[in-house]
Amino acid sequence: MPELPEVEVTRRSFADRIAGAQVRALSLGKPLRWPLGCEPSTLAGRQVRSVARRGKYLLVHLDEGVLLLHLGMSGSLQFAPSLPPRGVHDHFELLTSHGVLRLHDPRRFGAVVYAPSMDDARVLKLLGGLGVEPLEIGFDAVSFHRALKLRRSAIKQVLLAGDIVVGVGNIYASEALFMSGIHPAVRADRLSKPRAARLHAAIVSVLQRAVALGGSTLRDFSSAEGQSGYFQLDAMVYGREGLPCRVCETSVKAMRQGQRSTFFCPVCQKK
Numbered sequence: 001m002p003e004l005p006e007v008e009v010t011r012r013s014f015a016d017r018i019a020g021a022q023v024r025a026l027s028l029g030k031p032l033r034w035p036l037g038c039e040p041s042t043l044a045g046r047q048v049r050s051v052a053r054r055g056k057y058l059l060v061h062l063d064e065g066v067l068l069l070h071l072g073m074s075g076s077l078q079f080a081p082s083l084p085p086r087g088v089h090d091h092f093e094l095l096t097s098h099g100v101l102r103l104h105d106p107r108r109f110g111a112v113v114y115a116p117s118m119d120d121a122r123v124l125k126l127l128g129g130l131g132v133e134p135l136e137i138g139f140d141a142v143s144f145h146r147a148l149k150l151r152r153s154a155i156k157q158v159l160l161a162g163d164i165v166v167g168v169g170n171i172y173a174s175e176a177l178f179m180s181g182i183h184p185a186v187r188a189d190r191l192s193k194p195r196a197a198r199l200h201a202a203i204v205s206v207l208q209r210a211v212a213l214g215g216s217t218l219r220d221f222s223s224a225e226g227q228s229g230y231f232q233l234d235a236m237v238y239g240r241e242g243l244p245c246r247v248c249e250t251s252v253k254a255m256r257q258g259q260r261s262t263f264f265c266p267v268c269q270k271k
C-alpha cells in the first residue's frame with residue numbers, strides 16, 4: 001500500500017512538469033472508490049496551478065476547483081508527454097497540454113474526486129479529520145506529547161489512526177517505535193515527555209529518509225503491489241519476524257494490533 005513517502009515522491013515526480021498545463025480532457029475507466037463529482041467535460045480548458053499533498057491525498061489545484069487523488073491499496077500515477085493506449089487497470093486519465101496523468105489501479109480502492117473549492121463539503125469530509133503533517137513545522141515534540149496524553153490506546157494504534165499525526169502507516173510506525181526503543185503496546189498516555197520526544201524525532205527521521213530513498217527508486221515501488229516496498233530492504237524490524245534484531249540479535253517478534261501486524265524487538269523496545 002502506498003504510504004506517505006511514496007505519495008510525496010509521486011507528487012515530486014510530476015508537480016513541476018504539470019504546473020501551468022491546460023486540461024484538454026478527463027477520462028474515466030471503471031468506477032473507483034467514489035464518483036468524480038462532476039461531468040468530466042466541464043474541466044476541459046481549465047489550468048493546472050499546482051500539486052500539493054495532504055496526508056495520502058494529492059491535490060491537483062486548478063484555476064477553478066481541485067482534484068483530490070488517492071492511490072488506495074494498489075494505485076500508481078504516471079505522468080508523461082504521451083502514453084500507450086489505456087490498459088484495463090487504467091481508470092483515470094487527465095490529458096493536458098504538458099502530458100498525460102494516468103492512474104493505474106488494479107484493485108480500484110483509489111479515488112479521484114473533484115470539488116469546486118477547498119471549502120467544499122466533500123473536501124472537508126476527506127481531509128477534515130487528518131492530523132498534522134509529520135514533515136511540516138506544525139509537528140513538534142511538545143504538542144505531540146500533549147496529544148498523546150489524551151489517548152489510552154496502544155501507541156502503535158494511535159499512530160496508525162492518523163488524527164494526531166497523519167501518514168505514519170504500518171511500516172513507518174513499526175520502524176519509528178523501534179528507533180525510539182518504545183514497545184508498540186505501551187499506552188500512549190503513559191509515554192514520558194522524553195520518550196515522546198524520541199518518538200517524534202524517529203517519525204520525522206524515518207519518513208524523511210524514506211522520501212530521500214524513494215526519489216531514486218520511484219519505479220521500484222510504483223510497480224510493487226503492496227508488500228515489496230523499497231523501504232523494507234533495510235528495515236530494522238518490519239517484515240523481519242524470527243530474524244535477529246540488527247542491534248541486539250534477539251529474534252524479532254510479530255504481534256497483531258487491530259487488523260495489522262506489528263514487528264518489534266522484545267529487548268530493545270521497552271514498555
Ligand SMILES: [Zn+2]
Pocket residue numbers: 245246247248249250265266267268269
Ligand atoms: Zn534488539
